Amino acid sequence: MASFSTAQPLSLPRHPTLSNPNQPTANNERSRHTLSLIDKCSEIRILKQIHAQMIRTGLFNDPFSASKIFSIAALSPFASLDYARKVFDQIPQPNSFSWNTLIRAYASGPDPARSIRVFLDMLSESHCHPNKYTFPFLIKAAAEVSSLSLAQSLHAMAVKSAVGFDVFVANSLIHCYFSCGDLDSACKVFTTIQDKDVVSWNSMITGFVQRGSPDKALELFKKMETEDAVIKASHVTMVGVLSACAKLRNLEFGREVCAYIVEKRVNTNLTLANAMLDMYTKCGSIEEAKTLFDSMEVKDNVTWTTMLDGYAILEDYEAARDVLNAMPKKDIVAWNALISAYEQNGKPNEALSVFHELQLQKNIKLNQITLVSTLSACAQVGALELGRWIHSYIKKNGIRLNFYVTSALIHMYSKCGDLEKARDVFSSVEKRDVFVWSAMIGGLAMHGCGNEAVDMFFRMEEANVKPNGVTFTNVFCGCSHSGLVDEAESLFKEMESSYGIVPEEKHYACIVDVLGRSGYLEKAVKFIEAMPIPPSASVWGALLGACKIHANLSLAETACTRLLELEPRNDGAHVLLSNIYAKSGKWESVSELRKHMRVTGLKKEPGCSSIEIDGTIHEFLSGDNAHPMSERVYGKLHEVMERLKSNGYEPEMSQVLQIIEEEEMKEQSLKLHSEKLAICYGLISTEAPKTIRVIKNLRVCGDCHSVAKLISQIYDREIIVRDRYRFHHFRNGQCSCNDFW
Known part of the structure; x- marks a missing residue:
């Protein structure tokens, strides 16, 4: 769900504020002044100066003062883990508060596993024992590295330490087990909590949603409402429930949740508003989404992108594009949403067009999502040059x-x-x-x-x-x-x-x-x-x-x-059967089938072949005259066919679907197939030995297959044709499929 990206803490259990039970007070005025400076500190450089002053005056020897400057170094907005560790190592006998602070800092840092190593040091090097403030951060580290075995070990230690049923520890375990994919263990922990708080319920609801069980999330929310009158749903609860509705496409219940939010006066912050918007768009109610969108006084990029996604889901690309154009600040997520929408809905050329526009934007860096979506679009149309550029x-x-x-x-x-x-x-x-x-x-x-x-x-x-x-x-x-x-x-x-x-x-x-x-x-x-x-x-x-x-x-x-x-409107079935009739010489049956198609308004999907030259995709339909170089293409086609005939080529008339009496007209119909035009364009646009690569939307016909083999031999060019089912590599008059396709 898009709104979760701006609210990562929603899925995490709440932790108590770390407390230092042994807080000796400074006895002199200088100490009080120094400690007040620590509280006012706003950058690491100043903190280091205060640290130096405390060492010179001997104040750092006071356990409370040392732990105070250490906690600022480890947990403040300008924290430095490397510096914090050096401060910690200077503390003569760190107390439980300091150990827990270091564990917490590492658990929230780039390498959560280091918090486990600190914990082991605490057990082996100090007289401190883990308490209810220690385990939540260790369990968070296990969740970050998705280690189920570590989570189970910590769970066992917490039980042995008599804090396993503490609500904060239990909430951490629920989140961790969900992160590791062990839903059963998460549920078991939940049932052991005597006094569940709102975080307990939220952790379960959010966990079910994120682990693909949105139906269970809704059941749990209903149970929370009926069984636990003391607990009041928070905006975090509502985000989880709305996300479940979005995944289930349950618009009716989603509307009830939105009414509940108003009735219960749940704090509707931007994250919750975005979740409501996401539910409406995912459930296809674009009008309700637009009404909510217009009423929102504060919008962020998640808001705009969610709206863009909503229009894209309904394939209203013009409206989606209008949203992108209206965005105050277009970020890569919004561009990705439009590219992905086009690519996933069978519009690869449009996806590539948006990508080319994105390339012209300054200060926007492509990410992995951009590249995956664009590479997929390249694959669909055969845009090898652009694919190579992306690589x-x-x-x-x-x-x-x-x-x-x-x-x-x-x-x-x-x-x-x-x-x-x-x-x-x-x-x-x-x-x-x-x-x-x-x-x-x-x-x-x-x-x-x-x-x-x-x-x-x-x-x-x-x-x-x-x-x-x-x-x-x-x-x-x-x-x-x-x-x-x-x-x-x-x-x-x-x-x-x-x-x-x-x-x-x-x-x-x-x-x-x-x-x-x-x-x-x-x-x-x-x-x-x-x-x-x-x-x-x-x-x-x-x-x-x-x-x-x-x-x-x-x-x-x-x-x-x-x-x-099963599929009365399947044009491919009619065409296949017609070709079988034609191959058997049953032209009367071909005529009847063609008449049936005309009467029922069923049209054969037109053959379309494309070829990429210098990064540009050129498309040809059968008998196409729209290409700016069509005159040269047809000139080359005439030259090629005459040269092939002099080398023994005879057209396969059974490949002609229409009833054409004159043999010359049948031959002319075969000549105009789109793959022949694309190959000829490749011959006049590239020099040997460059490979000619053609993409066709239908199965390549037998006559074009024979022609491609001969061209590869007579013109000494490798030709690769991708049709609807497979690739054909034509070299020296042979095809890689051995005529088995």
Whole structure:
């Protein structure tokens, strides 16, 4: 939830103020004056001067005075941990207050684990014992490093020290267990608290929300209202509850919560107002969100970005853009929100346009979220040059390759046709999670490297990384494009029994595709009949595609019928069946199918191919004349086709969907396919030996596949075509798919 980013303490339990039980008072006027200076100190330089004065006068030998200057050095807004540790080491016999202060400072610092080492020093080097002020900060450190074993050990020590049931210690444990993902232990601790305070309830509610159980958070809030009349909900409570409503898209209860806030006069600070706004936008009530937004006297960047997100969710990009333009101070979060909205909703070109605009902004630094979203957009449109620039930017600025950035780079290079670079990125990182492995397996699969994809799967297993559903989808695709039937069947059988992953629709569709592409059509049908779930459109689509490859007309008609029962407006199914009819010479059936499409208003998705030249994406539709260089493109196309004919090329007329009587017109229709235009533009825009990379939105047709093979041989150019399903690497008259696609 966006509003949580400005209110990190909301999820943390409240701690008591540290107290020093032994506070000797200074007896002379000079001591009182020095101590008053400590209270007024506002920078570390002055504190060091006071420290020096205390050493010269002997005041530092007073335990109370020493602990006072130490606590300022450790916990003040201008604190310095290194200096504080030096002050601590000068204290002859630090008391419990000083030890707890040092533990607290380290627990809140950049290296929380150091607080544990201080605690161990306290146990071994002093006569002080841990108390109820010690454990909350140690437990906080365990939460920061997400160490469940450490949390359990501290919990046991707290119980043995007779403070395990203290409300502050218990609240810390609840937060820690949630941070470590142990919800059961958090719930058990909650039930042991005799006198729960509002923080106890808040820690549970917020923990459930952050750990993906928003329904339990709402149940707990209702229980709090009915069972604990003494506890009054705070703005922290309401933020957690509203966040749960947002995650559940429960607008009705969200409205009740907003009314509750007014009725109970809950302090509505900016964080809570932003949470209300976020709930309205996530639940799709943009009008209520706009009303609240307009009424807010104080707004921060979270407010503006939440509103921008709300419009983006509803795909009202013009309104989202207006919000961005109206922002008093545009930060990277707002830019990321718009880029991500475009990218995730299938508008990669618009996402890249916003990114290019962002590049012109001064004093805004790109972050990992920016890069991941933009790399994903690059992958969608094949913008390899921009993807390479982003990779260089990452290296130049020393940006850490976390799992998300690494996966995005591998995905971008793979989908833009540079598999070797994807391999380089994968090899360059030492730590890899399931998403990094899956991205590499997917890249190998789409490029037809099925055996390598399977080997990578087992390497992943050896690395003790557990696969997920995406991993299996990717490796099955690799098997499909390489005819690895035995490997796919073996892995499918082990999915649930060995890996605990229940097969989903997409996995069944993959296996049907593996069997069908390899010619085992009867086996594929039996597999479908034995499925424990109803076959989806993708399952029947996989079978229909296999029927086209193997020219099985009767089974194709059955598969198409079943597919259209589920998706009557599926234009791809009509086109596939029409192509099968055409390949079989059944032009009357083609005519009837085309008539049906006209009557029902169903139109074939137009073929569109794109090619990137000098960082600019050029798009071509079939028969396109819109490109400024179309005259030269068609001139090159004519030259290419004549040269191919002299080398034995004959057009594949079965690829013509329309009923065209004249052979010359059929040939002309084939010539105008978008991938041919894009390849010709690549020939006139680049010099050999530069690779020509083309992205097509549909499956490449057989005729264009044959033409690309011949061009690669006659013009001595490597051509890489990415269609809807896979990559085709054309070299020396051959394709990497071995005509198996």
